[in-house]
Amino acid sequence: MTNFGWVWWNWNLIGDLRVMLQYEFVRNAFEAGTVIAILAGLVSYLVVLRRSSFAAHALGHVGFSGAAGAVLFGVAPIYGLLLFTTVSGGSIALLGQKAAHRDVEIGTVLAFMLGLGLLFLAFYNGFATEAYSILFGEIVGISNAQVLFTFETAVPVLLVLGIVYRQLLFASLDEEVAEAKGMHTLVLGVIFMLALAVVISVAVTIIGVLLIFALAVTPAAIAIRLAKRPLYAVLISVAVALLATYAGIFIAFYEVEPTSFFIVTIVFAIYVVVRGGGALKDRRVRRSASPPELAATADSGPG
Amino acid sequence: MYSEIARARGLEVSYGGRVVWSDANFDIQRGEFVAVIGPNGAGKTTLFRLLLGLLRPNGGSLNVFGAPPRRGNPKIGYVPQSHVVDKDTNVEAVQLVRLGYAGNRWIPNLTPGRFRAEREATEEALRSVGATDLAKKSLGAMSGGELQRIFLAEALTGRPEILLLDEPLASLDLRRARELVDVVSDLVRTRDVATLLVAHDINPLIRRLDKVIYIANGRVATGLPEEVLTTDSLTALYGVPVEVLRDSRGNLVIVGGEDSHKDPQEAA
Numbered sequence: 066m067t068n069f070g071w072v073w074w075n076w077n078l079i080g081d082l083r084v085m086l087q088y089e090f091v092r093n094a095f096e097a098g099t100v101i102a103i104l105a106g107l108v109s110y111l112v113v114l115r116r117s118s119f120a121a122h123a124l125g126h127v128g129f130s131g132a133a134g135a136v137l138f139g140v141a142p143i144y145g146l147l148l149f150t151t152v153s154g155g156s157i158a159l160l161g162q163k164a165a166h167r168d169v170e171i172g173t174v175l176a177f178m179l180g181l182g183l184l185f186l187a188f189y190n191g192f193a194t195e196a197y198s199i200l201f202g203e204i205v206g207i208s209n210a211q212v213l214f215t216f217e218t219a220v221p222v223l224l225v226l227g228i229v230y231r232q233l234l235f236a237s238l239d240e241e242v243a244e245a246k247g248m249h250t251l252v253l254g255v256i257f258m259l260a261l262a263v264v265i266s267v268a269v270t271i272i273g274v275l276l277i278f279a280l281a282v283t284p285a286a287i288a289i290r291l292a293k294r295p296l297y298a299v300l301i302s303v304a305v306a307l308l309a310t311y312a313g314i315f316i317a318f319y320e321v322e323p324t325s326f327f328i329v330t331i332v333f334a335i336y337v338v339v340r341g342g343g344a345l346k347d348r349r350v351r352r353s354a355s356p357p358e359l360a361a362t363a364d365s366g367p368g
Numbered sequence: 369m370y371s372e373i374a375r376a377r378g379l380e381v382s383y384g385g386r387v388v389w390s391d392a393n394f395d396i397q398r399g400e401f402v403a404v405i406g407p408n409g410a411g412k413t414t415l416f417r418l419l420l421g422l423l424r425p426n427g428g429s430l431n432v433f434g435a436p437p438r439r440g441n442p443k444i445g446y447v448p449q450s451h452v453v454d455k456d457t458n459v460e461a462v463q464l465v466r467l468g469y470a471g472n473r474w475i476p477n478l479t480p481g482r483f484r485a486e487r488e489a490t491e492e493a494l495r496s497v498g499a500t501d502l503a504k505k506s507l508g509a510m511s512g513g514e515l516q517r518i519f520l521a522e523a524l525t526g527r528p529e530i531l532l533l534d535e536p537l538a539s540l541d542l543r544r545a546r547e548l549v550d551v552v553s554d555l556v557r558t559r560d561v562a563t564l565l566v567a568h569d570i571n572p573l574i575r576r577l578d579k580v581i582y583i584a585n586g587r588v589a590t591g592l593p594e595e596v597l598t599t600d601s602l603t604a605l606y607g608v609p610v611e612v613l614r615d616s617r618g619n620l621v622i623v624g625g626e627d628s629h630k631d632p633q634e635a636a
Contacts, residue, residue: 113456114457114459228474229474231467231470231471231473231474232471232472232473232474234467234471235467235471235472238457238459238464238467239464239467239468239471239522241446241448241450242446242447242448242468242522242523243471243472244422244439245420245422245439245440245444245446245448246440246442246471246472247439247440247441247472248440248472289456289458289459290458292458293458293459293460293463293504293506294459294460294463295459295463
């Protein structure tokens with residue numbers, strides 16, 4: 066292990082990559098990781114704008130019972146994940162039209178779903194390792210078939226999001242005006258939650274149910290502090306998710322600790338730096354500038 | 369010389385099985401500045417929802433541009449009361465104004481012509497509310513008055529013939545309320561856009577108004593400010609003694625009546 070560690074410290078990244086990519090499991094990890102990071106970075110911006118981070122978190126947990134159920138019935142966990150997350154995501158969107166009501170409704174569905182997961186767990190013997198990988202992710206164990214499946218789910222999700230992104234952005238920023246303009250905000254909400262459900266289901270294979278926040282929410286929480294234009298924010302969000310995923314896989318190749326740990330840690334570190342930098346900047350602005358309220362009206366007051 | 373924008377005859381509306389108000393009659397002409405006044409929960413927002421086609425009347429008739437209201441009419445610009453903009457909404461203002469122009473379209477603008485049209489409409493709208501220098505500012509960092517101007521610009525991008533502004537003065541102090549009223553009043557004159565503005569307090573508006581729609585106690589009174597805002601007319605409207613007092617600078621104080629309104633259901 067330490068030997069590998071020394072290879073990394075040479076900083077010969079290209080050489081290291083060449084060595085790593087000789088292994089199929091590493092190639093699979095990078096391929097699936099790329100797709101998932103792009104999807105997660107993209108939806109996470111909308112998650113943050115719509116203040117749906119609790120929903121994103123909850124869908125991961127609901128996915129756990131889906132995956133547990135699938136294993137119990139001898140099906141691949143991803144199908145259980147997809148079924149449970151899309152059904153509950155769709156229901157959340159249909160139930161809670163007003164943002165303020167969502168937490169209670171989601172929490173209610175969540176408790177019931179976790180109960181189901183517990184039941185499945187009780188029925189199934191020798192479940193521990195499966196449960197562990199669903200809870201915390203296992204990107205290095207991804208098969209060729211899983212990579213292909215990830216691509217196949219990503220294409221329609223990207224297509225749908227590309228078509229509705231502008232409307233979703235509008236409905237997320239200004240729901241009442243969007244509704245008055247004749248847009249179907251409820252339908253848009255359902256489409257968004259279904260897309261989120263699919264993204265979370267495939268992301269669980271990488272990062273696991275419990276750590277999903279780090280890919281489905283935090284990248285955009287970082288991006289929204291760095292960019293005021295939605296396009297740039299989405300690009301930064303995707304870049305953060307990609308960077309963390311790549312670096313996580315890379316480091317985990319040389320270290321014994323699990324990949325998810327590194328991904329989550331990198332995302333967290335970036336978040337701390339960005340928030341810390343923002344707080345410093347705010348303090349400096351506050352100290353040097355006159356009260357913003359007065360400055361604004363002095364410049365732009367109508368005659 | 370005026371053409372008719374909206375007309376109500378014997379209009380009645382109910383919400384959740386309860387009649388909010390009934391027997392409303394009013395006409396709104398092109399380029400009129402109309403204040404919609406009344407206590408909380410009287411049904412001022414309900415009137416907007418009717419005009420927007422989000423709610424159907426219970427009885428009577430309502431025509432907008434000579435036809436029953438329909439949802440998504442591009443000739444109506446709307447600024448709702450409860451915009452959710454918190455400190456974390458770090459999105460530059462111009463993006464929201466742009467979405468007001470074409471946010472209801474599928475797929476982003478890809479052709480240069482459309483892109484230019486959108487940019488020009490956005491710039492023009494920002495200029496007309498005196499908010500050009502706010503374009504790059506983050507929504508989350510704006511004061512109440514700045515936000516209201518951005519929402520106004522957002523509503524103007526579609527070149528509406530009616531503007532519906534729900535409580536735009538609510539979070540502003542008197543000076544900024546007057547500034548915003550000046551901006552709105554200029555828009556009414558220069559664009560000939562009929563504007564309905566919901567407010568609690570008539571005073572920041574009173575010198576600019578063409579007409580008042582006063583909603584209280586399940587009834588609606590309409591007319592010139594000096595006709596409606598009188599002791600006799602408001603006493604008749606509320607059904608209890610109400611007195612309208614005038615100070616030396618022409619400000620109005622309405623005494624009584626406030627506690628005789630119905631359930632607070634304004635947000636609905």
